[in-house]
Amino acid sequence: MKRTIIEIDAAKCDGCGVCILCCEEGALEISGEKAVLAREFACDGNGSCIGECPQNAIKAVEKDCPPCSVFAIMDNIIPKGEKHITAYFDHLRKHECYELMDAAAAYLRARSVTIPEKNIK
Ligand code: SF4
Numbered sequence: 001m002k003r004t005i006i007e008i009d010a011a012k013c014d015g016c017g018v019c020i021l022c023c024e025e026g027a028l029e030i031s032g033e034k035a036v037l038a039r040e041f042a043c044d045g046n047g048s049c050i051g052e053c054p055q056n057a058i059k060a061v062e063k064d065c066p067p068c069s070v071f072a073i074m075d076n077i078i079p080k081g082e083k084h085i086t087a088y089f090d091h092l093r094k095h096e097c098y099e100l101m102d103a104a105a106a107y108l109r110a111r112s113v114t115i116p117e118k119n120i121k
């Protein structure tokens with residue numbers, strides 16, 4: 001499917017890692033001293049990372065890629081622990097993505113993963 005996703009200009013990227021820290025979806029990784037979009041399914045295309053890059057190396061593009069899946073994002077985040085789960089919920093709340101919060105919470109409950117209390121409505 002065609003949708004908005006980010007693209008990183010490797011020639012500009014200096015591998016500082018700032019974008020990794022601001023991507024609560026866990027879509028980005030450092031590989032070969034450059035940031036890469038390691039998980040297209042986790043990139044929601046909202047562009048939170050774009051303005052954070054000191055090298056102006058990130059831009060939004062329209063391209064064919066897998067749909068963004070909150071369930072796949074949760075599968076990626078759950079092993080990282082409660083701190084990451086909470087940060088992701090905080091991110092969804094900040095962007096008023098309440099339906100995604102409900103879906104993520106239901107996904108956690110179905111897997112008997114403890115939901116940080118502040119994430120329960
Ligand atoms: S913030 Fe920009 S320069 Fe830093 S790692 Fe990410 S893409 Fe590269």
Ligand code: SF4
Nearest residue numbers: 023043044046047049
């Ligand atoms: S647009 Fe959002 S989800 Fe995609 S890489 Fe940037 S911060 Fe992560």
